[in-house]
Amino acid sequence: MVAEQEGTFEANGHSLYTKSWLPDGPPKAKLIFIHGFSDHLGRYSNFFPQLASRGIAVHGLDQRGWGRSVRKPGDRGHTGPTTQVLADMAAFITPHLPADPAAGPPVFVMGHSMGGGQVLTLACHPDYQESVVRRVRGWLLESPFISFSPEEQPSALKVFAGRLAGMLLPRHQLKHEIKPEHLTRDPEVRKSLVEDELMHNTGTLEGLAGLLDRTAALAKGEVRPLEGGALRSLWVGHGTEDKTTWFEASKRYFDKFTGAVADREFKAYEGWYHQLHADGPDSEEFYRDVGDWILKRCNEDQPQAKPGERPESKL
Structure with a gap:
């Protein structure tokens, strides 16, 4: 059950919508989830209950400017600069972290698409290594935004003009619609994407500029796990036919820049599109992969009995 x-969660005076999926009984792990561009928590109604049914409590928020955190049209896409985005995430994650890692269920952080790029940026940021990263057991990225796919790549002129305009009119809103047929192979999900009124496909020039800058820094390897840093475990999943974020960029980043992470895994989903969590019946495999990866690390962290001893039971 x-x-x-x-x-709601208060982040620097701004009220953000939150939702949790809780298992029946004490959780084995906690997963903090960060969604993507023009996305919201209501789009994960199959994925999160599956994890909770295996003992993984899921906690997420509709980010500033998205989903049910939007109170008026002027809020749409108003994420603020990258410093604000990272501060919001850190503020939401921190209360879920146990003061003593041995005393509470391990915490994992996961991001999808734009949220995957945000999560990776946070995990690599020197200012958050001790306060957040070291206290998180593992980080997961679903189709992270490390580069546009060739199908979605904007022209250099458009990017330059957008950055320049963003400095002059940071709160000016701009539509950026991603074609539903580029997100998933499932026709029913495509239909629901078109009909979803919470997916407004609107960013501010400031927010879009920050998104482009974070992505460029990741693609160039300027943002990467720190040598001797606190990023302990990393899982990356990406569909080879993703038409929104680029599979090749994720694989290249993983191969070139994550050597400082001892426990790391990259899963290529052959023929899959962008939304691994909503790509048709095959998504059950993705649910299992994420749950297995998390629970394996929970079990590894449990004290192991010495040969000839019986494991200590907890009443």
């Missing part, structure tokens, strides 16, 4: 709880 999975319980769902809605609430």
